[in-house]
Amino acid sequence: MISKKLLFEKYGIYIFLLILFVCSSFLSPAFLTPQNLRNIFTPAATLGMVAIGQTFVILIGRGALDLSVASVMATVTVITSMNTHGQDALLLPVSIACLLFGILVGLTNGLLVTKRKVQPFIATLGMMVILQGVQFLFTKGVPKGTFPPFLRFMGTGSLGPVPVSVLSFAVLLAFAVIVLRKTIFGRQLYATGGNINAAIISGYKTDLIIIVTYMISGLTAAIAGLYLSGWLGISDNWVGKGYEVDSIAAVVMGGTSFQGGKGGVFGTTAGVLIIATLYNLVLLLHFPLHFQYILKGGAIILAAAFYARRVSY
């Protein structure tokens, strides 16, 4: 017999999201229009991509998180604009280079955390700052170049009524679900997060699992960077700003615990939608932009207090 409390904890975040959508459509008539929903979902898809990678990392547990994702996105933007020269032909090799870059950053993070035993907060924070410096060194603070038309299509275009970035996110989500639930890696990741000592005794290569997880986070951040630069179309230093905090917030709101071993990407998706909806609502209701922070913080606390899965001892 499933208790109401358990149902609430398991599905609370989705209920919260539904209530938010309903309230928003009452508060602002512009909210439920197809164009507005497209405006919300298109950049939310990129946040979703980053948050998927972040989910993997936070599942490791014991304070694991990835603060370098926003810097990866911004660097990918700069690499793309400066090397494609606005030509579609160069897009594929440059994109592959960007993805490899993301994976490399993840590899570095993973090695620092496992081999040098650096706290993930410090390791990824350091990486974030280093990347910012590298980016400035590369661009001298003034990003150059333009984005190819195909990338712009990926970022802003639609296939039928659905934005391309949303479709891409859906594909990434499907991959993530399969990896987490249907592969040995996924099982071992949950085990590592749940109880790392038991995982080690069971013979799991926990170091390898952790490193691969950070590489996944770097990869999703690079993918998100490509889509976001396609959406903006202008090489801007501020691409991806705040995505590290937002992605962590989305993951935690979605029910994945910092303790590790509990949670998943569906909850994260709900978290991403909540954040994106709140941001949009602030603007539709003509509140000053800074209200976004207040609402986001409030939503995080609310979610943590009422809906996030409790850790059982």
Next chain:
Amino acid sequence: MKKALFLLTAFAFFGGLVTTGFAAEQRQWDRASLWNPGTVKMVDTTQYKKNPPYKIGFSNAGISNSWAVFMHQEVQAEAERHPDLIKKLYVTEAKGKADKQISDVEDLIAKGIDILIIRATTEAALDPVVTRLHKKGFPVITVSKGIKSDNYVSFVDASNYVLGRMNMVWLCEILKGKGNIVMLGGWPGAGSVADRKTGADEALARYPGIKVLDYQYTHFSATEGKTVMQAMIQSYGKKIDGVWCDSGLQGVGALEAMVEAGMKLPITGDQLNSFMCRVQKHNFKGVMGAYPPRMGAEAVKLALRVLQGESVPRHFNVATLVSTTDETADIKADVPWDKLAQPDKPDNWWLGHTLPEKWLPY
């Protein structure tokens, strides 16, 4: 009135020539002095006189947008032109954080600088530390983003009031005095942004038929410009008749949002190349008041004058220019828009700099 305006724009045209590096001679007079209808307020700097060589400190609010980078380079490039007078130039940037900038200033003082040039993150937060220095008899020059109080030696900029005002006058005239507009401001709390809004509000007061639907800050970011504009389009839709931006930095994002929404509204900005090129490319009606990054170089030159005991104007207003795709009764293009927009130059290129090859951020 018309004659004065004609002379003013002619002067601005020549100022524009200098700004774009065409004139051979260096300008000696700043606009606020030369054109001042009253007496020019000068500051006596004999108390700051020192023997060269000097140590100069420059505290920058941040280099988070390309204009700030160009201006940052201007300061350094100009310092390099005076090796006999300047022993060392210390440069800091505060990443847009007021508390970091306060400690940057204190670090610079600890290094024993002779004069401080500061571009303040916010006019309020940096006021106490600058006031304290000024009252102790330490010379401070503010540039681009100033402080709230009067406790500094001189302020170097290209008038933000003029920029805001001219942009708004153009917008109101192009809308023939009737319509709804939205306003996208830059960095919240910055003196320059507040002044541009004040200038714009002064203009608005004369057009009762123009209604402001919303004013939002965008941190001078194209990303935020696009997001905010999209939301405004969602809320107000076809009610919006025009867009006032105090810079092309967010203006270019707002433009993107309008292009995607299939809207073509008159828009204001500054001389950022991507803004000017895209306005032209998409056939928008636009105006821009230039905000030359070379004010950084002028600040250094002024600092040297102060340290040599020469009196300086209280307000050093760098010559600037205005351009538009569609002229109105009061706003004329000093130089045609298509001569200023340079599609072959990078997006993040700024007119109004004097950087030699070595110092170009490219």
